[in-house]
Amino acid sequence: MGLLTDPSVGHGALTSIFVRHHNRFCILMYIASVILFCMLAHDSFSSQTYFSENALLPGLVKGQLNDNSGPSFKDHYKELKAEAQHYETETPHPYLISKFKHLRLETYSHNFTLNYPLKKNTVYTGRNVYGILRAPRSASIESIVLSVPYRSPSSIFPSTLPGLAVMFQIAQFFRQQMYWAKDIIFLVTEHEQLGMQAWLEAYHGTCCGSPGVLNSGKLSGRAGAIQAAINLEIHSEKIDHIDIKLSGLNGQLPNLDLVNLAHRLCNKESVRHTFNNVDGGAIGRNKVNTYYTNLSTMMSMVMTQATGVPDGNHGLFHRFGIEAITLEGYEKKGRGIYVSVLQVGRVIEGMFRSLNNLLERFHQSFFFYLLPSTDRYVSIGLYMPCLVLLVSALFLKAFSAWIQNSSHQKLSDSSSTQSTISEHMHVGVVSGIVLGSHVIGLILLPNFAPAYFTNFWNHIPTHRALLLGYTCVSVAIVCLLPILLKKCLNSMKVSNWVLLHVICLLELGIGLLCVAMHNFSLGYLTALVYVLPAVCTKSSQNRIIVKFLWILVHPICSLFWITAYITYITFPELSIIDYLTKVVESSGQWMALSTVDNMVYGNWAFSIGVLLLLPVWTAFWCLMFLPTNLPQKSKME
């Protein structure tokens, strides 16, 4: 316990080494973190996936789903297509209800309304249809969900009608089996994620977003507690591959066992299966290629997760403690071997039979992981150190700033005639800055500011109004703060900037760790962007380049850079002017979407930006323009 019992007054040799070379250490940690992160995709860091939950017994039984008894898939699909043609933009509710009833399911429908939060008196309504297959072998205690989002022919997304027909086929088959120990809910939702969210809220009797926005209505029939859910999006009769999607709301992931189950059963039914549209396995690739594929797959997972927006309807289940994934079947283009719908049906049958075996809810395996490939995973113990390295760079910087300041104080104490043990800090200004920046953040929360902005500029579209509002506020902060600070404060004590600096660094560090606990990808990417300027900032006399760097990473600028990049990737052919207007336009749309997501689903991305990044940014900005009054240049020796 030398750490505790060291009786000397000053600091040890190790501390002074750290303090003297803290900048080098910080840079080193930053580089090490990036390298470690890239190494994660390598086979030596990731491990082979395995089943933790033995009760799943994947693939022990032979899939029995077939076209022989009753109407075949083709019949269902033809009927469905014909029906869908009649309703150009709507969902054929009467048909769905009668179909479910015909399949002898307990059928209900569920109405919901959305009061669009950014515009007054704009109301959307929707209706979900669901049927419950009661388990013959138990009371309705537990249930499993199979859901399909209904898309009308006019929808911009690819059709999900084949998936719906598969669901009918499966329901028809499942109805005949007597081994079910859990209820099975067949759910057809409307309006993509909105319908799913409304159904889940109604099922659990809660409200996740802002009150009064999504009126989720009431359910007239319920099954037991939902153990797992599978969302089907099959776009064609001839399927090229099944893509398994995981990312949920706020970056929450389903239990790895469920993901493994899907991959394993796809393998068994010889269905080509991918993760982020990349095949797994290293067959036919050399080592370097494998590594690059793994890295790019992992990066695309990180990017998807970081947005915090679910990449399918499954993502909304996670919040309720329900493990869920989406199986998306992509259309086979051109000739060649394709996967038949029946094979996919058998995969789903196998998954449901495995889930039927579950004795307890999923709890074994991992909930925190990164997937570099379909059959490999990186666990939290390996990827967290990347972030911890970045955050400890911040802590080291804070620590050395503090130590330098206090030792400087001690030196000046001993030289001055007045003998005070330590100089007490005037914390008023510092706490004012910290509090003020957070109050600005609170005001800009999606619940307050957007409604005001859209009211103020009500003749222009919502997304432009939002972008304009937030940009105006930011520009005002950026320009006015330095002038204000120069005017109001003549001089500040050294200890006061150091205090502010340390508070900013610590807040950023702890905030990033908390974000990363929920959503590693978001935390890590934010850390990559913000740690660099934070480490470069000194307590005083910053160079112009640091200020410029801070401007570049302002939350709104960051949003702009991201949209610019994505726009460039998607539309490389646009001319400069078109490109810029497109970027500005889509930045605004992102912002509007994000606020609406926050209010309807409870997505945190916007709140994090406004409550963590913006206040920290503002405080750092203040720090750089605090009037300097250095008596002499002090160097820690």
Place this chain on the structure above:
Amino acid sequence: MEKLLFFVYSIGILIRIYLSFSDFSTLIADRVEVSTPLNSWKRVIEGVSLYNEKINPYDGDLFHETPLTLVFFSYLTSTISDFYVSLVFIICDVFTAIVLYYTSKIYTANLLKEQSKTKSVYNKEFNKLLIPNNFLIINPVYVFSVYMLNPYTVFSCIARTTTVFNNLFLALCLYAMVKRLRFLGCLSLVLASLPTFYTFGLIAPLMISCASTDSKKKTGSFIITLLTCVAISCSLLYLCYIIMNEWTFLDSVYGFILNVRDLKPNIGLFWYFFTEMFEHFRALFVCAFQLNASVLYVIPLSIRLRHDPLLLATSLLALTAVFKSYPSIGDVGFYLSLLPIHRHLFYFMQQAFIVSCFFVGCTIFAPTVWHLWIYSRSANANFYFGVTLAFATTQIFLITDLLFAYIKREFALKHGMKRMINGREARLMLD
């Protein structure tokens, strides 16, 4: 200084009033870090309504306050409305802060008096180690502001935990210590310890501070203090018996504390350990843990810190706040606000920065991990326990640092700051 004091005073009250009457109060009251089975307001209300319905509240495993508390709250809730009950809690908290303010003032004055007596002994070189006179004005303000503005005490107050009353009695006890008022000290100590048990350890500093300086009369004075405490406790327990007409409350209060029957997670270390442990080792480990929490540190610390009873009281309070079976952040907040009293030791503390980082980190991390565990169902108990373990370690670092600072200061006053051996600076080793 008066302006500052008034400012802190009004800010502290405003925060408490605002939070008490907003929706946050229920949110905070439901946090496991704030409300434990021993101090939660919900349980008090349940017990009181059972009592009013003439059902013995100690029959179930619900109510663990003493009958005195029961009667007091029964009276309080029947005479005044909910709004005023909140105000009573706020007033008690403010009163605690004021008592601590005066405690700190008297203590610093005593220190300065003592210092002026012994000043001649010290070398000129150590002038900078001496306590400056302005501490007399600044320290009490610090103590007051830390108690008023500390989020731990604020949360504890607005969640209406009974820790608020407990803290008030403890503060009175500390005040009695520095004022050397034996009866007030004993009474408030007993009142504070009856529902929580562990703080009985504070009898040691009370005995030391109430004893006269004459060494012959010391033992007699110790015994008188001890007897007074015992007498008051016995009479209060008997009063409890008269109220309830049976002794079952003893098991519900002390049996519950000592046997750790409720393993609901809290910021302590008991719950995880006793959930994971094999059942037949339970008795052994309960004894070991409880000894550690209650008496283990009292005697050695009393011997070492016999010249500074308040520091002894602070460290004992901190140790019980770490090791007791149902700790809450109200306890932590109380001893944290005592730290500025010992500001003359801060110069020698080395871990202050790391400790404060960890305090902030754990405070923010605990709800995050709790959310992941309970709501998202993705994390598990180990994550939360990790945070509470880090929190406990941080507190122990803080206490050790404080105690070592005291020893180092004593040493430096006697022997000087820098010792040279053969022209090189010598390092002190504690082995």
